[in-house]
Amino acid sequence: MTIVITAFERSPDGGKGLARDMRVRWALEEAGQPYEVRLVSFRAMKQPAHLALHPFGQIPTYEEGDLALFETGAIVLHIAGRQAGLLPGDAHGRARAITWMFAALNTIEPPILELANAKLLESDKPWSAARLPLVEDRVRERLAPLAARLGDADWLDGAFSAGDLMMVSVLLRLRASGILDEFPTLAAYVARGEARPAYQRAFAAQLAVNAG
Ligand SMILES: N[C@@H](CCC(=O)N[C@@H](CS)C(=O)NCC(=O)O)C(=O)O
Secondary structure: OOEEEEEEOOOOOOOOOOOOHHHHHHHHHHOOOOOEEEEEOHHHHOOHHHHOOOOOOOOOEEEEOOEEEEOHHHHHHHHHHHOOOOOOOOHHHHHHHHHHHHHHHHHHHHHHHHHHHHHHHOOOOOOHHHHHHHHHHHHHHHHHHHHHHHOOOOOOOOOOOHHHHHHHHHHHHHHHHOOHHHOHHHHHHHHHHHOOHHHHHHHHHHHHHHHO
C-alpha cells in the first residue's frame, strides 16, 4: 500500500532538514519503505481537507490506505514498529528506545522550540534581550545531562534506534544557535546521525522539493 506524507510546498528553511517531515522521511528511508509526498501550502494546511488529516493544520501527516496519522512521534513509532532496524528486537531494549523518543519530544524539544520562538517571534519585544539568556540556559540545562548520559558512546542505548533518530532530529535544530557546539559530544552525535545514508537520502529528497 502506498505511503503518502505531507510536507511544506515551500519550507521556511529552504528544505535544509529542519521541517518535521524530515524525521518521517528519515525513518522511512531507514526502514527501506518507499513513499510519496504531497506538498501543501500554508493556506492549504488550514483548509478542511488537510484539517481532516491534521486537526492542528500542520505537517507532516502520514497516510497508508485507510490509516491517517499526525504527530511525528506517533508516525515514526508506527514506521519503526513494522520494520526491523529502528527498534531493538528484545522487549526491554524496545521500551528503552521508545523512552528516548519520548525524551527527545517531551524533554529536549520544548526548550529548543522556546528558543526558536524567542528568536523568531519575540525579538522585537522590549524584554526580548533580557529573556533570551534565560531561555538559552534552559536548553543548556537539558543538554548537559543528555551529554553526560551519552558519554563517549555512539548512540544512546546500544545500536542506533528510533530514539536516536528522534533525538538527532530535535538537536539539529539547535545548530544555528551555536549552543550545540558547546557540547562537542552531542555535536558529534548529531553529525553521526546526519552521516547515515538513510538521513542523506531523506535530506536530498527534502532539499530537491525546495530547489525546484
Ligand atoms: N508536534 C508536531 C509539530 C508539527 C509542527 O509544528 N509542524 C510545523 C512544521 S515543522 C508546521 O506545520 N508549522 C506550520 C504551522 O503550525 O502552521 C509534530 O511533531 O508533528
